[in-house]
Amino acid sequence: MELDGGVAVVTGGARGIGASLARGLVDAGMAVVVADIDSGTAEETASSLRNGGARARAISCDVGLLESVESLAKTVWDEFGRVDLLVNNAGVSHPPAPAIDLTPSDARWVLETNVMGVWHGCSSFGRLMVEQSGEAHIVNVASEHSLGVPLPGQAMYTASKHAILGLSDVLRRELPDRIGVSVAVPGSVQTEFIAAVRNRPERFGGAATPMRDRIPVGMTADEVAVRIISGVRAGDFYIATHPPAVE
Numbered sequence: 001m002e003l004d005g006g007v008a009v010v011t012g013g014a015r016g017i018g019a020s021l022a023r024g025l026v027d028a029g030m031a032v033v034v035a036d037i038d039s040g041t042a043e044e045t046a047s048s049l050r051n052g053g054a055r056a057r058a059i060s061c062d063v064g065l066l067e068s069v070e071s072l073a074k075t076v077w078d079e080f081g082r083v084d085l086l087v088n089n090a091g092v093s094h095p096p097a098p099a100i101d102l103t104p105s106d107a108r109w110v111l112e113t114n115v116m117g118v119w120h121g122c123s124s125f126g127r128l129m130v131e132q133s134g135e136a137h138i139v140n141v142a143s144e145h146s147l148g149v150p151l152p153g154q155a156m157y158t159a160s161k162h163a164i165l166g167l168s169d170v171l172r173r174e175l176p177d178r179i180g181v182s183v184a185v186p187g188s189v190q191t192e193f194i195a196a197v198r199n200r201p202e203r204f205g206g207a208a209t210p211m212r213d214r215i216p217v218g219m220t221a222d223e224v225a226v227r228i229i230s231g232v233r234a235g236d237f238y239i240a241t242h243p244p245a246v247e
Contacts, residue, residue, distance in 0.1 A: 004029030012090030016191035063117030188218030
């Protein structure tokens with residue numbers, strides 16, 4: 001897929017893999033919409049891109065709410081007139097706990113964000129991609145846990161990543177051939193992902209203090225972004241960024 005001159009939307013784009021993807025897509029010549037529930041940090045990311053000469057926009061979005069994602073899609077469509085690439089990157093993990101001891105609110109938070117949030121993006125933007133002409137692409141960011149790598153203490157997170165793979169596998173068979181679908185399955189990445197509980201909505205128990213601020217080991221978010229963008233250009237369905245996932 002040719003990226004130069006296109007319009008990209010990245011959910012969870014304020015920091016981590018999302019912010020690295022936004023920077024990489026700008027370098028590829030795309031206008032980028034940084035969508036995130038953390039609107040302040042999203043604006044900081046978009047502002048840094050604009051300062052570098054890019055066309056970038058920050059939009060507040062809670063992917064767990066269909067109306068929020070539909071509003072995002074309408075705003076992008078009204079402002080840019082098209083969307084060429086959607087990266088459903090927003091995702092959360094619940095505080096570590098055995099599966100039988102998970103709280104219902106944490107279980108729902110993970111499933112509604114990671115699974116329904118991805119579907120909300122696929123549905124809201126996919127219909128626009130079908131209406132417009134030319135190539136388009138959807139990337140759903142899952143995990144190596146989608147491939148049968150269980151993560152003790154993270155049962156619902158692991159389940160959500162299996163669901164993203166299943167959704168993506170069906171979606172690529174239903175959309176027109178000109179609309180590509182990829183599922184990214186990264187392993188450990190040095191990001192603040194585990195601190196997402198700071199932005200947990202009130203309907204799931206509200207914000208809380210994370211056990212730690214970031215994952216200290218793994219691949220850098222910038223390297224993961226480079227590999228995801230390369231996979232989009234190649235039209236790959238599986239975008240495996242880490243050697244164990246490749247194997």
